[in-house]
Amino acid sequence: MVRPVHRRPGQSRKAQYSLFAAYVIAVTGAVAGLLLAILSVVDPVGFAQLRVASQEITAPVARVSRSVIGSISGIDDSVGAYVSAGSQNRRLRSELADTRRELVATSTLQEENRQLKALLKLQETDKTALANGYLLTSTSTSSKRIALLSIGRNLGVAAGQPVRGADGLIGRVLGSGPSVSQVLLLTDIDNIVPVRRARDGLPALAYGRGNGDLDIRTLNIANNPFKPGDILVTSGTGGLYPPNIPVAIVVRRQDDGALARPLADPGKVDAVSVLRPYTPDNIEAQPAPAPPPLAPAGAAP
Amino acid sequence: MNNRAAPRLGEPASLWRMRIVPVATVMLASALPLMLPLVANSPVLPPLGLLFFLCWQLLRTEMWPVWIGLPLGLWDDLFSGQPIGTAIGLWTLASIAIHYSSQRIYWRGFLHDWAIAALLIANIQSLAALIVHPDAATGRVLGLVVPQIIISALLVPLFMRLTGKFDNFRLKRR
Numbered sequence: 212m213v214r215p216v217h218r219r220p221g222q223s224r225k226a227q228y229s230l231f232a233a234y235v236i237a238v239t240g241a242v243a244g245l246l247l248a249i250l251s252v253v254d255p256v257g258f259a260q261l262r263v264a265s266q267e268i269t270a271p272v273a274r275v276s277r278s279v280i281g282s283i284s285g286i287d288d289s290v291g292a293y294v295s296a297g298s299q300n301r302r303l304r305s306e307l308a309d310t311r312r313e314l315v316a317t318s319t320l321q322e323e324n325r326q327l328k329a330l331l332k333l334q335e336t337d338k339t340a341l342a343n344g345y346l347l348t349s350t351s352t353s354s355k356r357i358a359l360l361s362i363g364r365n366l367g368v369a370a371g372q373p374v375r376g377a378d379g380l381i382g383r384v385l386g387s388g389p390s391v392s393q394v395l396l397l398t399d400i401d402n403i404v405p406v407r408r409a410r411d412g413l414p415a416l417a418y419g420r421g422n423g424d425l426d427i428r429t430l431n432i433a434n435n436p437f438k439p440g441d442i443l444v445t446s447g448t449g450g451l452y453p454p455n456i457p458v459a460i461v462v463r464r465q466d467d468g469a470l471a472r473p474l475a476d477p478g479k480v481d482a483v484s485v486l487r488p489y490t491p492d493n494i495e496a497q498p499a500p501a502p503p504p505l506a507p508a509g510a511a512p
Numbered sequence: 513m514n515n516r517a518a519p520r521l522g523e524p525a526s527l528w529r530m531r532i533v534p535v536a537t538v539m540l541a542s543a544l545p546l547m548l549p550l551v552a553n554s555p556v557l558p559p560l561g562l563l564f565f566l567c568w569q570l571l572r573t574e575m576w577p578v579w580i581g582l583p584l585g586l587w588d589d590l591f592s593g594q595p596i597g598t599a600i601g602l603w604t605l606a607s608i609a610i611h612y613s614s615q616r617i618y619w620r621g622f623l624h625d626w627a628i629a630a631l632l633i634a635n636i637q638s639l640a641a642l643i644v645h646p647d648a649a650t651g652r653v654l655g656l657v658v659p660q661i662i663i664s665a666l667l668v669p670l671f672m673r674l675t676g677k678f679d680n681f682r683l684k685r686r
Contacts, residue, residue, distance in 0.1 A: 237579040237604050244585065244600025248643050251595035258596045265590035269546040277549035350593030351545050351552035352559045354641040354656050357593045358551050398553060400648045400656075421645075421656045423553030478551045 259370075263388035266359055270391040273347040273359065340484030342366040346381075346477055347391070354421060356399035358477055362485070363387045371451065373486045379457035379474035380404065380445060381483050394483075397458070397473050398423050406458050407446040408437075414446055417458055417471065425459050428468040437461050437469035453489040525683050533682040534575065535584070537675075538564045542588040555657060558664040559637065561588045562603070566632055567668070567675040569607055570625045573614045581607045598643050602636045625672065630665035637661050 251258045344362035362368055364387050374381040374394050382402065385393040395402055398419040406417045406427070413436060418426040427437060441461040447454030459471035542561030550557075565584060569576065581604035588599040609632060617624055641657045642650065 233577045233579055234608070237577075237581070237608055240579055240582040241601045241604035241608070244582070244597040244604065245602075245643075247597030248595045248601060249597075251597060252643060252646060261596065262590055266546060269543050269591065272547040273549060276547055280549055346551050348546050348549055349551040350591075351548070351550055351557040352555060352660075353593040353644070354555050354653065355593040355644050356553070359546065396553075400645045400653070420652070421554065421648075476553070478553060 259386035259393070260388075263363075263386050263391065263393060266391055266393070267388050270347060270359065270361075274361065277345075277347055341372065341487055342368055342485045343482055344368075344485070345482050346394070346480065349396070349477070354400070356396040356402075356419070356421065357385060358382070358394045358396055360384070360392045360394050360483070360485070363390045363392045365390055366485075368392045368485050371488050373452045373456070373488060374483050375456050375486060376475040376477075376480035376483045378476075378480065379459070380452065381475055381477055381480065383451065384485065396477055397475075398425060404452060404458060405446045405448040406443040409442040409444045409457075412446075414448070415443065415468070417443065423473075423476075424462075425471045425473060426465070426468060427459070427461065427471050435464060435466075435468065437464055439463055441469070442474075443471060447489055450490045451488050453486060523685055525685050530682055533678055534568045534572075537678055538568065538584050539587050542584075543591045546591050555660045558660060558667050559592070559633070561592075562599075562633060562636060563629075563664060563667065563671040564675060565603060566606065566610070566629045567671045569610045570620070570629060571672070571675050571679060573610060576607070578607055578611050579604065581605075594640055594644055598640045599636075602639055606632045606636060622669075622672075626665075626668050629668045629672075633664045633668075634661045637664070 342362050344360050344366070347359040347361050349356070349358040358381075360368065360374065368384055368387045370384055370386050372384045374383060380397055382394045382396040382399070385395045387393070396419070397404065397417070398421065400419050400421040402419045404417040405414070407414050413429065415427050415429045418428065420426055427443065429436065439461055443458045443461070445452040445454055445456045445458055457474045459473050461469045461471045463470050538561050541564045544560055545557050561584075565581070582600055585599035585601070585603035586596070588603070589596045592599065610628065613624075613628055614620065620628075637657045637660060638654055641653045645653050
């Protein structure tokens with residue numbers, strides 16, 4: 212606090228009016244701003260381009276700082292790895308032996324599966340990624356979970372495309388600029404992903420909690436079938452996310468479902484792939500590029 | 513001819529520096545979180561731009577007109593991930609509140625400043641979170657921003673100091 216100031220402008224009419232005008236501008240501006248905010252919550256597409264354009268400014272700095280510092284969130288992991296190297300090595304070797312045995316068993320199953328699929332004349336959908344990039348940075352001061360992807364329209368990234376890491380689903384593209392794009396992370400409160408349990412195909416919905424975890428709710432409320440350790444994968448229901456991308460692992464049961472942790476941590480994932488949205492025209496375009504089916508444009512939620 | 517390198521007696525500080533330094537610190541602090549290679553799972557960083565904005569106004573209430581929250585809030589909205597308009601509205605309301613409090617509490621002390629800043633940050637961050645997630649449960653949304661609000665409230669004295677340093681630089685005579 213410097214010195215108490217005289218807000219009252221005294222007898223000067225001009226000073227009185229300019230102070231009054233400042234307040235009028237401030238109040239109308241504040242009201243207009245809040246209306247604008249409510250409008251852009253209702254219709255988020257309208258201002259997306261403006262925001263992406265401004266993030267093109269910070270993206271070069273984020274690229275440089277990422278290459279210099281690396282990802283800040285990985286530091287705790289690399290320190291922990293040194294501390295527990297010995298016991299980890301033993302554990303990993305026993306795990307490797309187990310996995311080899313399972314791999315042999317699975318490879319026979321895979322072969323059988325291939326033959327059965329050939330019998331059914333099932334077409335494999337195109338699972339190759341549209342483009343690969345990495346997550347630069349994220350909105351870490353807001354309750355909205357949006358990350359910045361290092362690639363944009365220059366590599367064909369567009370709004371509505373799913374994004375996945377090696378371990379599992381990351382989110383979906385919200386908007387794309389010339390060289391960066393925004394990704395709405397899986398854990399955002401507004402992100403709902405249709406999933407199914409990998410073991411038996413039990414359908415459920417994954418709701419973001421906004422703090423890094425997910426709420427899993429079943430579609431039938433009668434009983435709560437989840438157990439800790441259940442793996443959930445995307446079901447492909449409703450389009451957008453292709454089926455069988457790993458999503459989360461159940462941590463504990465709750466009253467109305469389960470609490471799950473995403474399998475891919477966006478803070479630690481290195482590279483991510485942008486996939487084609489799982490819409491009817493994309494699925495059917497693969498076997499025969501014949502007349503495009505009349506798919507509704509807004510198949511994605 | 514006098515020596516240009518030496519400061520002259522009674523010479524005012526550079527007008528450009530006096531105007532640009534406060535605005536530049538707020539704008540840089542707003543954009544900084546998007547320049548760090550940090551992909552956060554929850555709102556972990558304090559709202560740096562808002563902290564500087566409030567500290568400047570508490571330190572120098574007369575420096576800015578009351579509508580300064582409109583342009584600075586727009587800039588913050590572009591980078592914070594909030595829908596555009598949130599900070600425009602809330603920051604301007606905050607600066608009206610600070611101007612009002614500077615009339616009510618004539619000699620504000622350090623504790624007054626701290627309390628006002630903490631109260632405003634708590635209100636702005638909770639309202640902003642509620643505006644972004646209108647459909648989610650209110651308790652959950654507020655629970656999300658409570659840690660951030662506590663951290664920000666504890667950081668207010670530090671930011672007050674930083675703002676003071678910048679203020680000294682702003683008013684330094686050559």
